[in-house]
Amino acid sequence: MGKETRQKFDGYAAQYDEWFMKNEHLFTSELRLFKEVLGDITGKKLLSVGCGSGLFESYIDCTHVEGIEPSGDMGKIAEKRGVNIIKYGLIEEVDLPDNTYDIIYFNGSSSYMEDLTPVYAKSLRALKEGGRLILLDVPKESAFGFMYLLGKSLNTYDHEYLKDAMPELPYPLALAASGVWHTTEEKINVLKALGIEKFSFRQTLIKNPLYTNEEPEEVSEGYKSGGYVAIIAEK
DSSP: OOHHHHHHHHHTHHHHHHHHHHTHHHHHHHHHHHHHHHOOOTTOOEEEETOTTOTTGGGSOOTTEEEEOSOHHHHHHHHHTTOEEEESSOGGGOOOOTTOEEEEEEESGGGGOSOHHHHHHHHHHHEEEEEEEEEEEOOTTSHHHHHHHHHHHHTOSOSGGGTTTSOSSOOOHHHHHHOOOOOHHHHHHHHHHTTOOEEEEEEEOOSOGGGTTSSOOOOEEOSSSOSEEEEEEEO
């Protein structure tokens, strides 16, 4: 995530939250996934890498949630919501203490990182033995991923190729266009190369993007159908 991306998120902090609030059923689906994969966090120490505005965190107990966030606009909102920001910047710029956290999670932030290996390696070192690294993302190979990549390549959602195929309120193009977008298999392979052997997977947003905001969806196992997928890797 470079300077240009930071600036875009600075300018879009309010629009980011507004998009989720207007797409309330989609948000509920993603929030269900977020809560399920975190599980019972009572007494546990958590780190949110790229915590954004802390929107998701505002629905859980943030007492022991620390955050790293490049965008000043986003991070200030997250602090008001109870996240303890330990660094306004990139995870690459942070010296994390070893064997400290029970859970470290990237909620959508992997999609704005070119090289995943060093940030995942740093995160794994900072986890306690038996701790969990959780990666929640829109996979590149999903219908949402294709939609964002097409919008990025066309530099617009208002195109004949996308006519009658777009949800009413798509994710802001400036943010989608800033993304790198990785496949789920790519992230799994990075973690395997770092020595991870224990994985589990959860997914939601199974419907095509045109219909995902009609009603909240349940969480299911696996990762090959979802528009939002969680990889849970145990150290």
